[in-house]
Amino acid sequence: MPDYQPVELAKCYRLLNHGPTVLVTSAHAGRANVMAAAWSMPLDFNPPKVAVVIDKATLSRQLIEASGEFVLNVPVKAQAAAVLQVGSESGLQVADKFAASGLSAEPGHTVAAPHVAGCAGWLECKLLRETHNQQQYDLFIGEVISAWADPALFKDGHWQPIADDAKRTLHYIAGGHFFAIGDAFEIAQPD
């Protein structure tokens, strides 16, 4: 497993800035869970905040509302089948989605919710309760209190050149159809 390193909070938005599909992890009262989410985004730099859509029919929503915490994990291509699986079945029917999907839960650093082993990185978040947004739009806002990344993939606030195709982050369309992130390129900053 990679030797994950803390990510400077002011730079943690960059883990999400390219719009990867994420895994949302949550836990409450001895129950932990994981679901896929294509609809997440950074929301602020400092203190860093994120937004994610969590449907009313999910177990994740119950756990997040009860615990006031969640983690956004950034999975990689090697995990795509598991991402699809945990996005296609509910913890309301499956007792342990980690075991069922082959994903491994590891203890959170600053939250009770676990993170997913093997991801490029993760953001540990405290829920900023906005009842209207949650009820009306299924929109959950969190403040990132700790972030971590595999330094082979994201280091000093920057994504690194991708040496291993299996480590590309994911973008979801629908129906099991994904894109993996492509290669980076640079454009000179305008004067």
Ligand SMILES: Cc1cc2nc3c(=O)[nH]c(=O)nc-3n(C[C@H](O)[C@H](O)[C@H](O)COP(=O)(O)O)c2cc1C
């Ligand atoms: C790739 C992918 C992306 C998804 N994105 C979202 C999302 O952004 N928000 C959401 O509420 N559900 C999304 N889903 C559906 C949930 O992951 C799905 O409802 C899941 O079964 C919920 O699990 P839970 O009930 O165990 O929490 C997505 C599913 C897939 C496969």
